[in-house]
Amino acid sequence: MSHTKKAIVIGAGIAGLASAIRLSVQGFEVSVFEKNNYPGGKLSEFKLDGFQFDAGPSLFTQPENIEELFSLAGEPIEEFFQYQSLPISFKYFYDDGTVINAYTNNQAFAEELESKTGEKKERLLTYLEGSKKLYQNIAGLFLNNSLHQIKTLFSPGVAKAIATLRRKYLFKSMHELNAAHFTQPHTIQIFDRFATYNGSNPFQAPGMLSLIPHLELNQGTFYPKGGMISITNALYKLALKKGIRFHFSEPIERIIVNENKAVGVVVNRKNIFANIVVSNMDVYFTYQRLLLDHSSATEVLKQERSSSALIFYWGMDHSFPELELHNIFFTKDYQAEFESLFKSKKAYADPTIYVNITCKIEPGLQAPMGKENWFVMVNAPANMGQDWLQFRAQYRAAIIEKLHKILGVDLEAMIQVEEVLDPVIIESRTDSYMGSLYGTSSNSKMAAFLRHPNFSKKIKNLYFVGGSVHPGGGIPLCLKSASIMSKMVAKDFKEK
């Protein structure tokens, strides 16, 4: 009889893949069950008429989270995954004709801001210094550990981290903090936008989120060779190399609980037993569908869901030398846009538009030469049964009109192929409740503490990873959730 400990991972999203690798390194025999017929969850791709598109995430920061997995597994990363750093993170376009390049070299960005907006260089440099300090003081604790174990809450580390937090980071909203620091509306808008990195509203979310720019502008913005899908492919390949077994198109139907302990899962009406179960499925649906625990599911909903998005994938029969890899076309009135995203939950007439074009970095690879693969995204409210067909039509028209004004071309005539992703499809494709991109939002001061922990308080040997649980959504945090979970498992199994 084998004495190897067994682990079941539900879902092959980025957090599920990282969890499987970590548990395998810890000596578990790992099986991953995935409802789709491909790995990566939101981090996937598709091809259309000679164009290749990254379906979900497009911005890559903190490659060290990926490197760590390869070094833990004892495999040379360069044989699986390559990436490069980018000199410009984003190119920002405004209605008044201003165009700003956000250079990842802080001095160059400071000079650009001063020359384009009049914002004094020092203001940017001190802001980014503050962002770095905040990250260094807080990240070690809030992002790399569970906040939900009594020992962490009362540790000297927490007291020290909270003591270092200046009042402005806790009591001001992100927008208030940015407006107090910068003098120019265009700069304030750039730094307010970082709240959207976890689907939050800068006019509500705490100033604490101003640590996010540190990742992109101090640590750097990167591009994975072959596009974002290379992250999924590299981790999947690594997992296979470690002997992890994948079962695609096999949705888990139930988690089996015996005497308050998770002991396995039901799949295809068969029981499969294991020592631990790790759910990478949205925590709301895990309670609702796999545990039939409706009261815990309702509890999760006490925290507001993150925003969702509408994405138009356009194969463009034209190339645009004036555009970069990442481009933002700002709305005139950011506050009104966020009100409609989080309050009225309606379509907004003048949305901020994000256009990502990966063939800028690898010409000829993801689009035929002379053409471009556009990933065009606008933030959208979480799905509450709105009329998405109408939303699509409204947003599509608004995007074409706005880009026509700024780029001066008839975009409609250049769209060779089109595909659309809306919150309802996001929800059904990866079981993300309400189509939220990042699980829950950070629209409250207590958001970090309210997010669901990486373990179950009621059921032993059941763990949670991914964007809907601590420390939150986005690739870096999803990868950190797998690290926190694996540390817990190591401790729980050592104590036995």
Ligand SMILES: Cc1cc2nc3c(=O)[nH]c(=O)nc-3n(C[C@H](O)[C@H](O)[C@H](O)COP(=O)(O)OP(=O)(O)OC[C@H]3O[C@@H](n4cnc5c(N)ncnc54)[C@H](O)[C@@H]3O)c2cc1C
């Ligand atoms: C359009 C879009 C743009 C984004 N942009 C960025 C970005 O630029 N940068 C960034 O860092 N992040 C971005 N994000 C967020 C990021 O994609 C997510 O936070 C992250 O990929 C979530 O990973 P995950 O592992 O938590 O979950 P998911 O990717 O949702 O994976 C969960 C997996 O579980 C599977 N599953 C669900 N139920 C079951 C079941 N019962 N049985 C078996 N399997 C099941 C699902 O099929 C899925 O594969 C974006 C997301 C979207 C949708």
